[in-house]
Amino acid sequence: MDVGEREPVGQDADLNLPGFFPYRLALLAETVSHSMAQLYADRFEMTRHEWRIVAALGNRKRLAGRDVGRLTTLDKMQVSRALSGLEERGLVTRIADPLDRRNHILALTPAGRSLYQKVVPLVRAREEYILSALNEGEAKALDGIMTKLQARTEDLLRRG
Amino acid sequence: MDVGEREPVGQDADLNLPGFFPYRLALLAETVSHSMAQLYADRFEMTRHEWRIVAALGNRKRLAGRDVGRLTTLDKMQVSRALSGLEERGLVTRIADPLDRRNHILALTPAGRSLYQKVVPLVRAREEYILSALNEGEAKALDGIMTKLQARTEDLLRRG
DNA sequence: TATTGTTATACTCTATAACTATA
């Protein structure tokens, strides 16, 4: 990528975009997300939000609506929207909790569970393949790196 | 995060969303991106696309429109849209190349350069602070990790 | 009053394609 005028522009502050960590991270996440979506978007007509909710419901028998939000980090509006779509297509059931009728008890239908069972092996295999690009030391470091960066940036967000 | 029914659901395939790499990466990138946008979105009324373009122009005297796309990984439509906004606000000039009038020569105006000079130290300081959450070994591993994962997933995307 | 969820609205982002003008 050798483009543009590279004459010094006589300034102090400078930023090399392709080497800037937030930029690189955004690109990587987008590319990874894209490559995973290839596995469920076209074949199963699911958006990312919908897939996240199916994934959250997949290893639980049932779940309250508010907990889906916590598990998927989607807000209640996004959950509500995505659930409408999933319910319409018969992948999820949503029934009012008799003990507190504000709650909705969510569960995958047999069709939803079957979809989950089909997609999970695909995305796990792809995750594994992606991570196999790393050497042993890198793979070992990855979890700690992500945990620390997530904690640090969440802290920044909270403080403003 | 201890929610929902955890009884075994009697199935082979299973996915633990909070530990799933693509999910964690998407969250992290979103959080990082957010924490950077805090530095320019409100104060300077810039979208991410606009900031990327200003950043790409900042360390070059001038740039052809098509190269901005390559440098920022925005497509020509996104570039065109963002540039309209930047030009309207007097941050960028866009003049037709006399040698090939399809080309546009882009450059920051003095106001645009002044904005760049103000934002760059802020985002660099924040980048540094975020990365300082890592220990030495992790910091050293990070570049290789991102390069390898980016290459691997781009490869996946190309193959479908 | 507080909580759960729905609906409304607006803006940003992504994706594709049609179109203009230049070459």
Add this chain to the structure above:
DNA sequence: TATAGTTATAGAGTATAACAATA
């Protein structure tokens, strides 16, 4: 015919707020 850029459109994602039902 190919390329650079603009415009149009639709769908997805993000963000806030108003609202209804329930507790």
